[in-house]
Amino acid sequence: xxxxxxxxxxxxxxxxxxxxxxxxxxxxxxxxxxxxxxxxxxxxxxxxxxxxxxxxxxxxxxxxxxxxxxxxxxxxxxxxxxxxxxxxxxxxxxxxxxxxxxxxxxxxxxxxxxxxxxxxxxxxxxxxxxxxxxxxxxxxxxxxxxxxxxxxxxxxxxxxxxxxxxxxxxxxxxxxxxxxxxxxxxxxxxxxxxxxxxxxxxxxxxxxxxxxxxxxxxxxxxxxxxxxxxxxxxxxxxxxxxxxxxxxxxxxxxxxxxxxxxxxxxxxxxxxxxxxxxxx
Numbered sequence: 001x002x003x004x005x006x007x008x009x010x011x012x013x014x015x016x017x018x019x020x021x022x023x024x025x026x027x028x029x030x031x032x033x034x035x036x037x038x039x040x041x042x043x044x045x046x047x048x049x050x051x052x053x054x055x056x057x058x059x060x061x062x063x064x065x066x067x068x069x070x071x072x073x074x075x076x077x078x079x080x081x082x083x084x085x086x087x088x089x090x091x092x093x094x095x096x097x098x099x100x101x102x103x104x105x106x107x108x109x110x111x112x113x114x115x116x117x118x119x120x121x122x123x124x125x126x127x128x129x130x131x132x133x134x135x136x137x138x139x140x141x142x143x144x145x146x147x148x149x150x151x152x153x154x155x156x157x158x159x160x161x162x163x164x165x166x167x168x169x170x171x172x173x174x175x176x177x178x179x180x181x182x183x184x185x186x187x188x189x190x191x192x193x194x195x196x197x198x199x200x201x202x203x204x205x206x207x208x209x210x211x212x213x214x215x216x217x218x219x220x221x222x223x224x225x226x227x228x229x230x231x232x233x234x235x236x237x238x239x240x241x242x243x244x245x246x247x248x249x250x251x252x253x254x255x256x257x258x259x260x261x262x263x264x265x266x267x268x269x270x271x272x273x274x275x276x277x278x279x280x
Contacts, residue, residue, distance in 0.1 A: 002058065004047050005066045012040040012073060020227060022245040030081035037073035044070060045154060056134060063133040063159040068166060071159075075167035079107075080174060093182050100179045107168045107175070117161050132158035199237035205260035206233055207244045208251055212261055 015036045024032060044067065053059035083103055088095045111118065120128070133156050199206050210233050213219055214226040230244050241247070251257055 001047065001051055001053065002062055002066055005044055005062065005070065008040050008043055009066070009070050012037055012070065016073070020225065022243065024243070025231070027081060027084050030077050030084055034074065034077035034081060037070070037077055041070055041074050048154060056130060059135070060129045060133045063135075063156050064129060064162075067155065067159055068163040071155075071163035072166035072170070075164055076170045079167060079171050083171070083175070093185070097179060097182055100175050100182075104172060104175050104179070107172050111165055111168050111172075114161050114165060117158055118165050121162060132156060197237050199233075199239040201260070203239065203241055204247050204251060206237065206239060207241055207247050208258065208260045209233070210241075210244070211248060211251075212258075 016033060019029065019032055019036065053062070086099075088099055117132075120132070135154075135156055207230070210229045211226060214224070214229055219229065226244075230241055233239070234241055256262065
């Protein structure tokens with residue numbers, strides 16, 4: 001069972017990595033992430049139904065280490081979808097920050113609610129594994145679980161709770177990054193006025209330029225993905241590049257794959273030549 005789950009988890013990682021590069025953002029990104037991860041979890045459930053673990057050690061390892069990582073992906077994407085859906089669709093930065101602060105408090109409370117299970121993992125305890133991560137056990141653990149909380153009978157409650165903690169901490173990180181971006185944007189707008197710029201060439205030209213930046217590692221010494229560069233270009237040049245990954249695939253198969261970069265080089269060379277002539 002563990003090998004099956006690990007194979008499915010690797011499959012999910014590859015699918016999510018592809019999702020990161022296909023140009024989808026916002027609600028659609030989280031929706032697709034949820035669909036992909038939920039499909040994998042369904043396969044886990046299907047394989048688990050009727051499966052008999054070889055021994056208690058295998059069952060504990062599965063529910064303590066393997067299953068929570070996969071289940072956390074499902075919870076993470078659905079929670080991000082909900083937070084994105086409810087986010088104020090206005091340019092009022094104060095309203096957005098207020099909303100994100102409320103979310104931050106909410107998810108922190110959810111994590112603290114089951115701090116005991118988090119502490120159990122952090123301290124690498126094993127003494128109550130047989131109570132927490134084996135199914136069909138009626139023995140009470142030292143960790144109380146909310147009787148009103150919905151749990152899947154196929155999974156031990158502790159396994160599901162830890163998946164929630166993993167997911168909620170990731171959601172908190174996303175919220176923190178959004179708050180930081182809003183603050184930095186507000187700070188930048190007050191400290192200096194950046195002229196409004198609008199990209200007037202084709203979208204494919206800007207995407208070609210973004211991939212060139214990514215390929216030459218000229219930003220953050222290459223420690224940045226192409227999606228982040230695309231988002232940056234969209235903000236700077238007030239442009240919506242849409243499904244940039246599909247556009248890049250079209251660029252790859254056209255006759256001149258570097259048409260815009262070639263044009264930049266040619267125009268710059270002409271300008272340099274004219275400058276040389278004027279200097280004489």
